Amino acid sequence: MEYISGILLFLLLVVLLSSFVTVKQGTIAVVTVFGKYRRQLPPGLNFKIPLIEQIHARISVQNRSVELSFQAVTQDQANVYFKAMLLYSVLDQNEETIKNVAFKFVDQNNLMQALIRTIEGSIRAYVATQKQANVLAQRNEIVEHVKHQIDPVLETWGYHLQDLQLNDITFDEEIMRSMSRVVASNNLKAAAENEGQALLITKTKGAEADGNAIKIAATAEREAAQLRGQGIALFREEVAKGMTNAAQEMQQANLDTSVILFTMWTEAIKQFAEYSEGNVIFLDGSTDGMNNTMKQLMAMQLNKQAEPKKS
Incomplete structure (x- = not known):
């Protein structure tokens, strides 16, 4: 009799302990009854009906990230290799949102596979409309396109795309070399244009300086010639005056x-x-x-x- 009482006491203790559930901060527990959604448990210590209510899933409402690495083809048939970082989270803590998160997919692996393939497909569809020369300059456009296309789909799953960072965009080695040559040639062209402009400015300033020097020299020469002419004229005037006075005096002296x-x-x-x-x-x-x-x-x-x- 005591043995049976001990077993019953033990079973009662187990049932009592299983009635309490601890939910971590940043997590929501989904409770089902015989496989059907019943309610959700917030963070902290919660009570559930033992043997009837079951914890179906514990859903984290924190931000989650995943690394992506895939290939796309541009409109002009160039291979583009992407390395990206995806940041996503549960849309909100409303009951319908939590139900979508808990029951839309069989498990987390199926969710991640669908999420990654959807984003890769969106980027590939966008890149297919662009030429390889434009892809590097359109990081922001690609991200905005993905967010616009993916957010409505993710919301039906109960998730929200927080951010998508394209960390690395590369091409085949041959294309990278050709792009490097194009950049180098453009730099040389720009340098030549700058040197040409600098030389033109130097020549123009030099010509202006020479012209000003010639003008100054011509003005000085003209003024000097005027002064010389005035000096000769004054000299001749004084000579004429002296000779006239001398002639008058000699006439008066009968010479x-x-x-x-x-x-x-x-x-x-x-x-x-x-x-x-x-x-x-x-x-x-x-x-x-x-x-x-x-x-x-x-x-x-x-x-x-x-x-x-x-x-």
């Missing part, structure tokens, strides 16, 4: 004005002798030659004196 011309003649010969620096000047030193020269000078003087009277 022949040809003496002035003779003096100028002798002064000129003296200057030739002192400052000729080896140059040879032929002068007629005979009496007739000097008389002819004096007559020519006197005739020039008379013409000069007659000009004011004519005016």
Whole structure:
């Protein structure tokens, strides 16, 4: 009798202990009765009807990630290799959402297979409409396309796509080499254009500087020529004034004005002798030659004196 009582007490203790269920934080337990959904248990210590209510599944509402690695083909038949990271989670903690998560798929492996294949198919469909030269620049467009296409499907499963990161996009080795050559040639082209622009600017600035230098030199030369001309004119004016005064004084003294011309003649010969620096000047030193020269000078003087009277 005591033996039977011990067995009954043990069974009662087991049943009592099985009536309490502990659910971890970030997890929701789904309870079924004879295989049918009954209710869900929140995190913490919960009570269930022993032997009748069963824990069908424990669903994590935390974010989950999975690595993807697959291949796609572009519109121009180039192979593209993707490595991506998928971040997803349960849509919310509503009862209908939890029921979809718990009963849509047989197990977690079937869910992951469907999720991965769906995302890969969406990316392959998008890449098939693009040329390989555009794929690298369309990371954001690919992600937005996948989210737009996949989110409605995942919501029916009770999940939400948090993020999709395309960590690596590569091509066949031959295509990568050709792309590298294209980039290198574009860089060389840009460098040549920059050098050409720099050379053009240098040449233009140099031409402007030369033009300004020529203008400055021409202006200086013109001013110098004006000053030289003014100086010669002043010199001639002063000479004329001096000769006029000398001629007037000699006339008042009843002296022949040809003496002035003779003096100028002798002064000129003296200057030739002192400052000729080896140059040879032929002068007629005979009496007739000097008389002819004096007559020519006197005739020039008379013409000069007659000009004011004519005016």
